[in-house]
Amino acid sequence: MQTEPELSGDPGAFDEWARPSLPAMNRLARRLAPQTDPDDIVQESLARAWRKCDQFDPRRGTATAWLLAITADQARAARRSRARRLKVVDDTSPVPDAASTDHAADIDLERAIEQLAERQQLAVHLHYFVGLTVDETAGAMACSVGTVKSTLFDARRRLRTLLGDTDA
Template structure:
């Protein structure tokens, strides 16, 4: 038995149960925000951080999912800052139909968004969070999320040459 579990009998198991249903969403967010980084390591770092800060969780300020995704987004930012640029081999075949060029164009366009715009787009469109939940993850107001999404959509329209 590790020292943390020994000092807090039952707490580790309760925490594992509490976060268990959110781990997949955390992994998806890491994959969207930083596909070039090691997803499992960042999720593990996020869970460790959540364990250490578990006493700070306040259900009145958001759901466990939002709290954990905010921690995950922060850990991605830290991991990106620590990582050195390296080449990544990616399968460019689209997952849901379309041509490989469509998928590649979208990836390139998304990569040209600012980090803040990518986070907003990933949270709302890929992680399925509401604007309020995205605001909690990003640590900003809902209006800021809406504005950031509008700017991101406008930029994507130009980059992808999509008519309104």
């Protein structure tokens, strides 16, 4: 088993340790908070990880899983912050009836994913868009492999419904 470098107080060691996770952190930030700058989210995530590096326990998962969990938290915080800043422009416009909507034309995958429960969204983003294995996704979500499998199954079933896929 590879031993983890001593990270506390050594920026060079921390940089070397975190660098392999940066592409996955950036992809996750883009997926979870598309209206914000992913570099800002990754930067905040790295700053938080640096402050809490003594809490990392390699027996509980990989560095990437730990850093992605922090990135997911930072992305959620960025989304909440942005939502508080947004003002309703026109709340009188009619909302289309879901039954009368042409699903193939009006509902795309991104909008469908946004309608999933937050935990399902995170599992979908980590597994399908960031490319983590089920085991790595479980580590990033701090749950069991079985929970990830169940969450992904439920998410796929819900997405089929939202996208109007009646063949499944």
